[in-house]
Amino acid sequence: MKFTDGYWLMRPGCTARYATEVADIHADDHRMTLYAPVKHVSRRGQTLNSPLLTVECWSPAEGVIGVRTTHHAGSVRRGPEFALPGAGGDAGKVRRDGAVLELSSGELTLRVDTEQPWLLEFTAGGRVLTSAGERGTGFVTDAEGRHYMLGQLSLDVGELVYGLGERFTPFVKNGQTVDIWQADGGTSSEQAYKNVPFHLTNRGYGVFVNHPGKVSYEVGSESVGQVQFSVEDQSLEYFVVHGPTPKQILARYTALTGRPALPPAWALGLWLTTSFTTDYDEATVGRFIDGMAERGIPLSVFHFDCFWMRAYQWCDFTWDAETFPDPAGMLSRLKQQGLRISAWINPYIAQKSAVFEEGMREGYLVRRPDGSVWQWDLWQPGMALVDFTNPAARDWYTGKLKTLLDQGVDCFKTDFGERVPTDVVWHDGSDPERMHNYYTHLFNQAVFELLRAERGEGEALLFARSATAGGQQYPVHWGGDCESHFKAMAESLRGGLSLGLSGFGFWSHDIGGFEGTPTPAVFKRWVQFGLLSSHSRLHGSKSYRVPWDYGEEAVDVTREFTLLKHRLAPYLQRAAQQAHTTGVPVMRAMVLEFPDDPAAATLDRQYMLGDDLLVAPVFTDDGTVEYYVPEGTWTNVLTGAQVTGPRWVREQHGFHTLPLLARPDSVIPLAADDQHPVSAWADGVELRVHAFAEGAEHTVVIPSTDGPGETARFHLRRRGGRLHVTTDSPHPWQLRIGGPNATVHPHPAGTSEADLPYPA
Known part of the structure; x- marks a missing residue:
């Protein structure tokens, strides 16, 4: 303010x-x-x-x-408060x-x-x-008698500010006014679904304002050499978090506020949904799934969006009997095809539902000061809100979800959670203003902990839209309601990179865009981008996102990049393990990986996928893309073409390629099985070596499919023009030096070392 x-x-x-x-x-x-x-x-x-x-x-x-x-x-300290599990x-x-x-x-x-x-x-x-x-350090009172505490921290010359949640405004926050206040504002405004009062800068530190309510930031936008943050309160608490590198800042911040759980590896595959307001039944679902199989596009997860329930009755957790007369049988049939099942939910209860009467009678719904249930007609007629500050209400709500788990549902899309009123009374006496942002945390926490209890450690997974500080513990999060054009695709990426610099390790988005219907060109480019993200979901609002609706080439592109992602699964799972143990996201802003390169400081149309892959999505109809290449010789994983940086590159790509560059001296492990995201990754793994310089060394870890462990390790080093490899893997493995057309060197099971000439 x-x-x-x-x-x-x-x-x-x-x-x-x-x-x-x-x-x-x-x-x-x-x-x-x-x-x-x-x-x-x-x-x-x-x-x-x-x-x-x-x-x-x-x-x-x-x-x-x-x-x-x-x-x-002496002011009354009403909750909630951010939990700080790392405060020792x-x-x-x-x-x-x-x-x-x-x-x-x-x-x-x-x-x-x-x-x-x-x-x-x-x-x-x-x-x-x-x-x-x-x-x-101080406070301000205004004409209405409101009392604000404020802090101002200096910015150095050339100092740039990042983070503050998933923000779709310019990636570098200097010059912006930012309010930490949950809102359902789409991806084209200053509002955000995921508001996090944490920022970091390119000068070796971050700052976390420990206040769950509204925090107003002036990032060089009031006093141009300062970051100012203020709260309407009698006290203001903040933490300065040292790095010095951006990765170390995120490691310390997420150690303090909570590290991301490790999602199950099966979630790395392609998700397909019914879309939002489309007409569908079991026959439609079957046609979609069969259509993907007939076209050779493997699916991992099928998601039922809101109309699996009856209209006007969300959320009553009851399948629409006219559309789905045998839900348990349907889910069983889908699971026999190897699919996992996701179901849409939100924390609101419509008045028409019998669940509303039950929740009102038992005191499980948020109330107004006069004791009446808080309701309005936005979103659902007579909509009420579950009071997750009431342990009995939380158990009641998750008990409804358990019934769905027993039917065969594997995970939930926890939608909404932003439209939270402030003119209410909470069961535990929480301050309504402080609860507005924090509510989504309680919602996602309740659902995630149910999944962890019912499905086991390592199997819990959400697809969540809203979050605040600490919400990174309950992945995965997706980018909300975007339009279906190139500008929305770029703003979605900008938001995801901002969220990654706010402590969130996993992020996804609606492939093809949510509102409207994408052109075939937009759809194909978004498929490339989506399948080179940590998690990948085809989803829309009023139109389906099955690829054949966008032409035969869209089918081919979807197939190719789905199979590529399956082959990259051991690499991606290793990046997921890093996010789980260090807080460093899978999708990384270039400044996170190259903090000493000034050109990387403002890049928001490209990113690093894990340690060693640079991705530059294409945002144009004609396939033109401009991207920055850091120092060294980088190799396009799809074409084998090499480019040496540091420099800017302008290229034109058809729909089957894009800039997907392997870092100099990198080794990318590729699974032998391209049909499934989870397979015996070490068995037949291909180690693809890229631009290995004389004297370079690299260790490749093949991760476990069911936790933070590993199944094999390879160490490569180049000396005297030769490549020497040692491994503890008992499985057969392959070595490819160069791009996709280079010679493959197979090694049978039990080969613990190899020595090959490195081509000039």
Whole structure:
């Protein structure tokens, strides 16, 4: 929120008070508390009739320093609060040298000189990362009597800001005003489904504002050299998270707020849905599935969107008997074809449903202050909202879902969760304003934990639209309602890369776009992009997304890239394991992988898929694509063509190729089985070696299909013009040096090492 009128003046009705100096301190070995008046105090009489800010500083984990500024400490602290599973206690150490106090945690230090004007200075490696100076700590009151706490942290020359959730506005957030407030706003506005009060910069640190309600950011858009964040509250808490690399920042942030669960490997395959408001029944479903099989396009998951239930009765968790008279039998028949089943749900209950009467009678629905059930007619007539702060309501809701699991459903698309009112009373007494963003977390958590309990560790999976900080623990998330054109395809990617820099490891989107119907060209290009994402789902609103509706070439493209993704499954599963253990996303903004390359800082139309694959989707009808290639010789996995960077490249691609480049000195493992996402990946695996320089070494891990483990490991090194390979794999394996047309070198089972000439 903007409080100032230019640099010198305040907006009408706004009065600001900023920490000016340190009047007193309290410190022990691990924490320090600073007492800061809002004006210079030179004599005792000036301590009267003026605010005093309490600023507490501590470290909840190595490399993380927390700052909590409080004006009036007597305000009632109503929930909810973000859970911080990685906050392990006092990780910092306080040191005092005369007037200077330092709180250090890892390489990160907070420095305060108590004899100088107010300055909180965060340093690492001998340099200042950021600081809260003259206007950096304080509060503002406005003409309506509202009270806001604010923080301002300095931006250096050339410093760029990323993150703040899945945002479809420009990828670099400098110059933007951002409100952390859940909204169902599509992908073409400043609103967002996934709002996360965490940002990182290209200067070695990130900042997490620990407030689940509305947080207003001015990212160099009020004071152009500052990131300002404010909340309507009496207290503001934030954590500075040191890297120094972007990957290390995400590792520390996700250790603090929760790491992503590891989705089941079967979810890597292609998902097909009925689409949203289309007409369908079991015959339609069967026609879609049979049509994919007849055309040689393997399916992994079939998803039933909202009209599996009766109109006007969502969500009552009951199959429409006229459309699906034998749901259990239908699901059994689908599962006999090797498919997993996904079903659409949301947290709303329509009045026409018998479930509404049950929920109202038992007190499971959110109520207004007068005791009546909160309702409106948006989305569903007489729609009410399940109160997940009530443990009995949560058990009641998940009990309905368990019935579906017993019928054969494997996972749920947890849609909506953004339209949460603030004029209500929650069962546990939570603050309605703070619950608005947090509600989706409770919704996704309840469903995910049910799946984990019923299906087992490693089998739980959502397809979730909304989230906030900590929501990365319950993957997968998809990008919401986009249009069906190239601009929407690009804005979707922009949102996904922003979400990845906000701690979320897995992300998907509606292949072909949601609203409207894509042209054949858009559909084919979106298929390429979608099947080179962490998870891949064909989905639309009023039109189907079966590929034959978009021409025979669309069928061929869908088949080719589905088979390619199956072959890439061991590589993708290894990237998924990394997301699970480190918080580094599968789909990575270029700045995450190349933080020292200035050209990578603003790239938002390409990304790294795992460690070693660069993907540049095509966003044009004629196949023209411009992309940036970092240093070294990169090899197109589809064509074998090589390009040497650093430089920009302009190419034109038909619908069967795109820039899919393997990194220099990389080795990509390809599964022998291209028909299934899950197979015996180590058995017959092809190791494709790309532009291996003299002296290069690389270790390839073939992951387990059912957890974070591994089934085989290969170590490759080039010395004296030869490639030497050692492995612990008992299975046969193959080696290919170069592109797809290079010679294959097979090695039988039991071959533990090989030595080959490396072609010039």
